[in-house]
Amino acid sequence: MGKKPEMSQVYPNEFVFSEKGGKGKNISTFLKNLSLTHKDYKEVNSNIYGSLSYKSSLDRSDSQSSQSNGGSGSHNSRPKSPKRSISGPNSFLSGIAPITSHKDGSVSPKKRIASLKYTDLDDDWDADLNTNKLNEEKDQSKEKFKGHGNTMKNSSIIVDSFFPDLSLSLDSPKQSIEDEDFKATIEQNKINQLNVKFDKFKAILTNDSTINIQELRKLSWNGIPTNLRPVSWQILLGYLPTNKSRQLSTLKTKRQEFIDGINATSIDFDEDGTSNFKDNSKEKQLYHQIKIDVKRTNPTIKLFASPQVQKSLRKILYFWAIRHPTSGYVQGINDLVTPFYKIFLGHYLWQLQNKDQTQLFIPGLMDDGDSMEQELLNANDLINLNIDNIDPSRLSERVHQIIEADSYWCLSKLLDTITDNYIHEQPGILKQVQDLKNLISKIDIDLINHFNSESIEFIQFSFRWMNCLLMRELSIDLIIRMWDTYLSENPLGFSSFHIYVCAAFLVRFSPQLKTMEFQDILIFLQNPPTEFWTEKDIELMLSEAFIWSSLYKNASAHLR
Amino acid sequence: MVDNTDDYSYDYEYLYKIVLIGDSGVGKSNLLSRFTRDEFNLESRSTIGVEFATRTLEIDGKRVKAQIWDTAGQERYRAITSAYYRGAVGALIVYDISKTESYESVSRWLKELKEHADANIVIELVGNKSDLDHLRAVPTDEAKNFANENSLLFTEASALNANNVDLSFHQLLKNIYEMISKHQLDNDESSNQGPSSGPTISLTPAPQEKKGKNNSNCC
Ligand SMILES: Nc1nc2c(ncn2[C@@H]2O[C@H](COP(=O)(O)OP(=O)(O)OP(=O)(O)O)[C@@H](O)[C@H]2O)c(=O)[nH]1
Ligand SMILES: [Mg+2]
Secondary structure (H helix, E strand, O other), X not given: OOOOOOHHHOOHHHOOOOEOOHHHOOHHHHHHOOOOOHHHHHHHHHHHHOHHHOOOHHHHHHOOOOOOOOHHHOOOOOOOOOOOOOOOHHXXXXXXXXXXXXXXXXXXXXEOEEOOOOOXXXXXXXOOOOOOHHHOOOOOXXXXXXXXXXXXXXXXXXXXXXXXXXXOOOOOOHHHOOOHHHHHHHHHHHHHHHXXXXXXXXXXXXXXXXXXXXXXXHHHOOOOOHHHHHHHHHHHOOOOOOEHHHHHHHHHHHHHHHHHHHHHOOOOOOOOHHHHOOOOOHHHHHHHHHHHHHHOOOOOOHHHHOHHHXXXXXXXXXHHHHHOOOOOOOOXXXXXXXXXXXXXXXXXXXXXXXXXXXXXXXXXXXXXXXXXHHHHHHOOOHHHOOOXXXXXXXXXXXXXXXXXXXXXXXXXXXXXXXXXXXXXOOHHHHHHHHHHHXXXXXXXXXXXXXXXXXXXXXXXXXXXXXXXXXXXXXXXXXHHHHHHHHHHOOOOHHHHHHHHHHHHHHHHOHXXXXXXXXXXXXXXXXXXXXXXXXXXXXXXXXXXXXXXHHHOHHXXXXXX | OOOOOOOOOOOOOEEEEEEEEEOOOOOHHHHHHHHHHOOOOOOOOOOOOEEEEEEEEEEOOEXXXXXXXXXXXXXXXXXXXXXXXXXXXXXXXXXXXXXXXXXXXHHHHHHHHHHHOOOOOEEEEEEEXXXXXXXXXXXXXXXXXXXXXXXXXXXXXXXXXXXXXXXXXXXXXXXXXXXXXXXXXXXXXOOOOOOOOOOOOOXXXXXXXXXXXXXXHHO
């Protein structure tokens, strides 16, 4: 576990409350008061929550989360574990220690409110906005929060960061380590919890007419069950409409748009498809760059070494680049597409193996008329097929196109939230690097001092963390887990929340780094020792990021 | 030449900062890994921003540590990477002998150095992937002439089969060493530092003070 924030390093004027429950009550007041002085806090807090929900740290024990969001919290209770209370600045601080140090403490879900800044984009659309006339009647249950373009005016807020549910990810209490029975119970509990979790997602996803995206976000913070992840991500990104009756038609349209767009390029996307281009043309250069990068994308993963998959990646990246000329293709974007591609391809296999689960399918993937699909369905090894062993050449061109299209649109959605990262001079990244430094100076001033004395600049090691969203530092499966949370935080997950995650990542190595010199620090951070990391490490990091994001919101100017 | 597997801090007398530049995909990162770790990777990842490695070797009986900054080749990163040119005493401009475009970019890279690097930086032109002779698109003589005209050192090398890789770096470092020694002789009386600390050139974008001190400790 990383270093805990030290109280003495916290500036009293920069508190922002972490708050529980609240149900978005009086949010505009809250937003106005994002930056509070010490003496304001009581007043503001009671504005937001009324007097009943505010408790000081001293009576934490009785402030149970009766009004916190049930969501993922309700199944994680181990009755004796300390629950955190709602608190003003003082108590929030003192509340940190129990959270970060009591590994067995389950924690009630928390809400956070963040203001939203969003830029209009060339390629901006939202599945839930393309409503045709028939469906346009008021959809009460749908909470718009994405703020994509014109949604902004109707919904000035986005709600929610949901406090990490540590109970799933953390080990059994120390005192019981020898107790085999207890261990078995813990194991069993974990399995039960996973089942409960699956059922909760399933309940949301199979709800008759409209999927409650808020509920989905809440649950997703703590990780999405593997088999439900692809469909959940598509919804969280605003690609797959929440309105069931529009899902298939929307996806059909978007997929066709992609296929038509690809055809319009009249490029064959072959390995050495340079014959398609005029000499020295911009397009030729672009294609060359994409071609050499696709070869160097996740080179150690078999799936991405497949010629079919590489061709798919070339199509996706090329098409994205020509549709987004202000940024164009930037190295690192090739990394970002791989989680989508991987899970969508895996989802197709899962569909083949679970034909009875249609209500959990991404629509329009399977097709009776697809002879290669029939072959797969009849194959002896169908049940053993998975993303790690599938030979992608067994999938039809039709399926490849769908996976490409879905990956393309989801990549676009993701990149829409971080456009400044890839335009000329990459201002988004430079700002993030600066934000990270500011944040670390509040969290771990000793590390900053050490870096200063060694002449380490943040840009030297964290540029890549921003440019590739830590994909060079962590395995793809851990990244996928991380994105569950990022997407729950959408659209700020990949921008401002990511900075807090980077801070947690850096601070985790702080003790080692403080003993190193310039050169060793850079070499260490170029290749940080994460090869044995598990989801637990990620979840711990996300939890820490969450705490800091609640504490130091003001450190990050995105949230101004 | 001395291997640097035991690269103890300050176990060197001179520290030279070198930058590796050139178009994306020409093999900069592999040249570096070949030189510093004797590794080649057909499936290396693209470099994002800047990466860094060192190797200490012996020149004229002196231990010289090369601190090499490997930069991303893509145009978009130019703003980031050019900041690293400052303080570099040497540069390798790499092209791919099987890719005309990468050779045509060399003059643009030279211009980058003129704009952002120190004026007396020593530059070497390296035609990489010499193992791909059957795909050669850039004649050796043409590149050699260009190098002569522009006062650049020149080699063809292959990160893949290691041919000429050590030589390229060695040649560059030796020239830097000689240039600096000569420069130092020329400026002997104007220098307020002892002769031994004079040739030590730094380093990172802004750490002159600290590293300067460290280096003089060991000299
Ligand atoms: N045949 C051959 N291939 C090489 C050689 N050096 C590098 N390559 C290959 O060329 C490709 C690009 O090599 P990198 O070292 O990643 O290129 P780079 O110049 O660092 O590229 P960027 O980081 O994008 O700027 C890789 O697939 C390497 O395996 C070589 O000497 N011979
Ligand atoms: Mg490289």
